[in-house]
Amino acid sequence: MPDFPNIILFAIPFFILAMLLELYVTTKQHIKTYESKDALSSIAMGLGNVFLGFASKALVLLIFFWIYDNFRLFTVPVAWWSFVLIFFIDDFSYYWFHRVSHECRLFWASHVVHHSSEHYNLSTALRQTWSGGFYTFIFWLWLPLLGFHPAMILLQMSISLLYQFWIHTEAIDKMPKWFEAVFNTPSHHRVHHGSNPIYLDRNHAGILIIWDRMFGTFQPELKEEKVVYGLVKNIKTYNPIKIAFIEWVNMFNDAFTGKKSIKNRILYLIKPPGWKHDGSGKVSDDLRKEWMDLKQIEK
Template identity: 90%
Template sequence: MPDFPNIILYAIPFFILAMLLELYVTTKQHIKAYEAKDAFSSIAMGLGNVFLGFASKALVLLVFFWIYEHFRLFTIPVAWWSFVLLFFVDDFSYYWFHRISHECRLFWASHVVHHSSEHYNLSTALRQTWSGGFYTFIFWLWLPLLGFHPAMILLQMSISLLYQFWIHTEAIDKMPKWFEAVFNTPSHHRVHHGSNPIYLDRNHAGILIIWDKLFGTFQPELKDEKVKYGLVTNIKTFNPIKIAFIEWWNMFKDAFTGKKSLKDRWLYLIKPPGWKHDGTGKISDDLREEWLKSVNNESSRSSVVEKN
C-alpha cells in the first residue's frame, strides 16, 4: 500500500495561522467576518469530524479495498499521469456528491452542518459533518472499480478538501478572470453559501467550476445582490451536538410521525429540503422562481414609472 501522509492533520497549523491572518485583514477592511461563539462552534465541528474521521475512513478504506481487490476492471498504476486523471474523476465525483447533498434530504441531513453558520470565514470551512463520512463515500465507489488504488483516492479527496479551505473568505473579492473561469474561488463559493433565493443550490464545485457551467448550476456573484449567509430557516444555535444532528431529527420527525402514506414517508427522505407531502412546502427551485418573478415585476413597475 502506498505510504501517503495524512495532509489534513499536517495542515492544521496552517489553518490556525490563516484564520488569524484573515481576522486581521477583515478587521482592517471593516468586515465583521467573525463572531466568537460561531467560530468556536465551527472549530468544534471540525475537531469532531477529524476524530470521527478515524472510524469513517477505516470503513471507507475497507469498502474501497473490497471493490478494488475483487471487482476492479483495470489496474491503474501509481504514476504522475494517473494522479492527473484521478484529479478530474475525483472532482467530477465531488460535484455530484455535493449537488445531490442539496437535492436529497437524506444527504442534506449531514451536509446542512456546513451551511448552518450565518457567517462566512475560514472557520466556516472547518464546520464539517459528523455523520456524512459514513455513507457519502458511495459517490466515489466507481473509482476503485475503475482500478484506482484506495490510498490514491483518499489522498486526492484530502487534497480537494484542503483546496476548499481558502475559498471560505470575504477577504478576497475576485481572482483573475482566467482563474474565475476555470476554478472554484471565494466569489463562486460565497454564492454557494448564500440563502438568497437566486443563490440557492448553485456552484457545487470542489476545485473546478467547469462542472457547474457544464451541468447548469453555475451562478455568478451579483454586485447588487449581497450574499446572505446561512440557511433559509436558520437553526439559531451554537451547540455542536444540535448543529450535527438537528436536521436528522427534523427529517425523521417529518418522515415517521403523523398520518402519511408509506410513499410520502419515503419521499421525505429522498425529496429536496423544503418538500412537504401536502404541497405546502417550497424547495429552492420554487423560491428562486418566486424571487425572479418579483424582480421582473419590480423592473416592469420601474419601467412604467420612468415612462410616466
C-alpha cells in the same frame, strides 16, 4: 500500500495561522466576519469531524479495498498521469456528491452542518459533518472499480478538501478572470453559501467550477445582490450536538410521524429540503422562481 501522508493533519497549523491572518485583514478592511461563539462552534465541528474521521475512513478504506481487490476492471498504476486523471475524476465525483447533498434530504441531513453558520470566514470551512463520512463515500465507489488504489483516492479527496479551505473568505473579492472561469473561488463559493433565493443550490464545485458551467448550476456573485449567509430557516444554536443532528431529527419527524402513506414517508428522505407531501412546502427552485418573478415585476 502507497505511503501517502495524512495532509489534513499536517495542514492544521496552516489553518490556524490562516484564520489569524484573515481576522487581521478583514479587521483592517472593516469587514466583520468573525463572531466568537460561531467560530468556536465551527472549530468544534471540525475537531469532531477529525476524530470521527478515523472510524469513517477505516470503513471507507475497507469497502474501497474490497472493491479494488475483488472487482476492479483495470489496475491503474501510481504514476504522474494517473494523478492527473484521478484529479478530474475525483472532482467530477465531488460535484455530484455535493449537488445531490443539496437535492436529496437524506444527504442534506449531514451536509446542512456546513451551511448552518450565518457567517462566512475560514472557520466556516472547518464546520464539517459528523455523520456524512459514513455514507457519502458511495459517490466514489466507481474509482476503485476502475482500478485506482484506495490510498490514491483518499489522498485526492484530502487534496480537494484542503483546496476548499481558502475559498471560505470575504477577504478576497475576485480572482483573475481566467481563474474565475476554471476554478472554484471565494466569490463562487460565497454564492454557494448564500440563502438568497437566486443563490440557492448553485456552484457545487470542489476545485473546478467547470462542472457547474457544464450542468447548469453556475451562478455568479452579483454586486446588486449581497450574499446573506446561512439557511433559509436558520437553526439559531451554537451547540455542536444540535448542529450535527438537528436536521436528522427534523427529517425523521417529518417522515415517521403523523398520518402519511408509506410512499410519502419515503419521499421525505429523498425529496429536496423544503418538500411537503401536502404541497405546502417550497423547495429552492420554487423560491428562486418567486424571486425571479418579483424582480421581473419590479423592472
